[in-house]
Amino acid sequence: MAGLFICQQEIAYISPGLELRHRRSGIWPQDLAEFAKRLSSHPLPDKKIHLVLDQSLLHFQSLVLPWVPTRKLKPLLRFELENHFLGDLNQFTLVHQARPNKVRGQVRLQVFGIETNLLSQIKEALTELGFEVGQVLALENLLSLVAQSPTSPDFRTHLVFEPGLARIFCFEEGFLSSVTTLPQSQKYPESWLPKINGVLRALALNQKEKSTLTLERSAKLAYVALADFQIEARPDPPTQPLPFTAQNFLLEPTWLRSKGLLPIEERRAALLSEWNKHKGALKKTGTLAACLALVWALGLGLSLFDGSKRVTRLEAQLAQTASLYLPQVPPAQALKILKQRVSAESGAPVLAYPxxxxxxxxxxxxxxxxxxxxxxxxxxxxxxxxxxxxxxxxxxxxxxxxxxxxxxxxxxxxxxxxxxxxxxxxxxxxxxxxxx
Incomplete structure (x- = not known):
């Protein structure tokens, strides 16, 4: 399956037989429309795609909460996230991954979210272009899976570079805790490395445990890590520029089947597979549910019949009371007047809904x-x-x-x-x- 990457700097269609890249101007609908013009001149080998988005469209949040049972984690998480997400949480599609630690009495969480309306707009635009969207994935989640390995230290700061952009990943106990994106200024490109080094030193001071600084594989050709959490450009940088982050290897089965993968939206094929696997049991459950619904409907009908008789009886009692105390006033108005009189005589005010x-x-x-x-x-x-x-x-x-x-x-x-x-x-x- 191919991949369509919508990232901060580019939109890229990547499949084993074709790569198309388009530099972004900043606004995704306009960028996608311009990219569609390029797509129209190329026969695409595969229109079934994984959609990969980065932090220019997604929100990432890392939290450490007191340990609670799994069933109580979701409401606690939503309460905590209200202080980190702008707007109503009900307007976001949120996914999280938890790593509990009963010894410390805490649970680490990483949360990815996107505005539901925005995700729907992107998928609708891609559907109009003829694409069939499978899984919706976070680029930072994929990069963190690639950066991690069984031999990686528990506390690590990892740098991923592409032309004009640096991404800084922080891992605590092997779990992604923060992602910082630093673009290079076109007006003052020489200030980029000092800015990165300043962020690295601040992160080192903020970390409770000693951390290791590592560079992404291709970045090692252009940069070198020094003491005190700094990097410098090599005196003999490569003649070829660094590749962009959107690469085909990110969609290899190794990463798409990893336990650490956190899809923002699952592909329909997975849902169909689960349906085929369990449809026999679901049919039995559906038959039972239909029987229960029929019993409920019969009970509701009896309740409505009994209720209508009760309403008729109460209306007759109301008309009798109104004709006794206020014979010249309609029953509904008479009831209101009687309530006001009773309230006035008891000294209690008539309470409205203010x-x-x-x-x-x-x-x-x-x-x-x-x-x-x-x-x-x-x-x-x-x-x-x-x-x-x-x-x-x-x-x-x-x-x-x-x-x-x-x-x-x-x-x-x-x-x-x-x-x-x-x-x-x-x-x-x-x-x-x-x-x-």
């Missing part, structure tokens, strides 16, 4: 606390729940004060939890219970 008031109040709070961002808001009756964050501690205090005014005690009971994120950012959760 959604509009609450939302208007939140808008005013946003004006006073500009960095306020709400990631979740729910309201049920007089109960409200907010989850969000502020970029400044002062905005958090303002939000807290204004919420207590918007939902004053003793009519409302407010429970608030907060977590400082550094540099003034505060994440918080607020639960408000209204009186009855």
């Amino acid at each position: 959604y509009a008031t609450g939302l208007a109040g939140l808008s005013k709070i946003k004006e006073q606390a500009p960095s306020l961002q709400l990631s979740r808001l729910s309201a049920k009756g007089r109960d409200w729940t907010f989850i969000g964050k502020t970029g400044q501690a002062q905005d958090f205090e303002t939000t807290k004060t204004e919420l207590s005014k918007l939902f004053p005690a003793p009519d409302y009971v407010m429970t608030l939890s907060q977590k400082a994120q550094g540099e003034g950012e505060v994440s918080f959760s607020v639960t408000i219970k209204g009186g009855r």
Whole structure:
């Protein structure tokens, strides 16, 4: 199967019989349209492709969390990722790989994500060009698999170069912990190596364990690693430029079958294979599910019949009560008037659902606390729940004060939890219970 790479610097179609490369200008729809013009003049040997994307379109995040059972890991992970991904997590396609360590009581995770709408747009554009997309893969994930080997040290910093771009991979205990991409400035190309060396030294200072610095195979021809986590250009660099990162060997079965492979989206063939493997059991399960659905439908029908009889009976009782106390008023209006009278006589106010008031109040709070961002808001009756964050501690205090005014005690009971994120950012959760 061929591969289509959409990377920071190029779009490349790579198959055993053909390689087509196109330098990107920066915006993927326009780049893909220009690349399609080149494709139209070449008969492609294979239109079934693996789609490979890099960090120009993907998000990568490494986390270390307290150890929890596997069934509880996903909700904990989503809570932690809310502080690392821009926007609602429900708008992202996320995949993760975990490496638990019960001895240390922690679990390491690497997470790749892409906006679901963006992935759909890319796949639709490729389908219009006649491609059939198999697996969607992350370039950084493939490169990390190639960089790792049984003899690799547990703590390592690895450099991968291509013309005008350097990728720095950090591994902790053999697990990918960070990826940094450093493009070369066209205006000041001589500042590239000092910038890379500065990042390398900062990474070395930040690492708890002593790390080893290694270079990708082709990069060794042009660069040499020195002491104190630095690199320098060789005095006799090769006449041929370094190859681009998108290469056919990344799609070899060795890597596509590796346990460390983390597909962002599985190929349809795998789903069909699983269906063929288990379709006998699934048919039996489907028959049982159909029987259960029939029983449920019969029960629902009986419930609806019984419910309709109950509604008829209640409507008759309502009409009788209304004609007794308010004979000149329609039954529906009479019920409202009677409720108001009972509430007035008992001294209890008639409680409305103040959604509009609450939302208007939140808008005013946003004006006073500009960095306020709400990631979740729910309201049920007089109960409200907010989850969000502020970029400044002062905005958090303002939000807290204004919420207590918007939902004053003793009519409302407010429970608030907060977590400082550094540099003034505060994440918080607020639960408000209204009186009855």
